[in-house]
Amino acid sequence: DGGITQSPKYLFRKEGQNVTLSCEQNLNHDAMYWYRQDPGQGLRLIYYSQIVNDFQKGDIAEGYSVSREKKESFPLTVTSAQKNPTAFYLCASSIVRSGANVLTFGAGSRLTVL
């Protein structure tokens, strides 16, 4: 079945360590996105990419980095510069065309920094 796979589902890290969250899709979607979810704040866009080897900052990109070397993959690195990294991270993908595309989401990765 087509979908988005995020791993790991749960991740614990010590303060000051970089961590990388994986996101893989087999939907043949050109666009991929990373959102952060905090309790009571909805979802906020971190980064997005509409084509391989290109990506754009979202609303809260500071302290994060991404790469898009393959169409299917869009990993997110949470760096030590991110001041409050404990959160639920959601990856999504969509086709790219004019208009408002429907996003397909993965099941998320919960990062806890100790």
Added chain:
Amino acid sequence: AQKVTQAQTEISVVEKEDVTLDCVYETRDTTYYLFWYKQPPSGELVFLIRRNSFDEQNEISGRYSWNFQKSTSSFNFTITASQVVDSAVYFCALIKLTSSNTGKLIFGQGTTLQVKP
């Protein structure tokens, strides 16, 4: 600036009750899309509906219905005869049609719905 407000943080109902989740949005654009997504305990967001700003017809899908009113900038979601499986967090979201960044959804804070048996 664009903004989506879901004033109801948590709602608790008993199974078979009807429940309405409110969504109020702000935008200066005349062309935009509104969405509802459901987030069950498993975590992934599931798409429920997309409505463009030129289509104010109400929509019904099974036990779900949506009431879009541009005059009050609202896009409310009603679940009729709620079931325990409806328990989830529900998000309302807004996007500009003309934006090339089609994934830049602006989400509300979410409403947690608990349906008790």
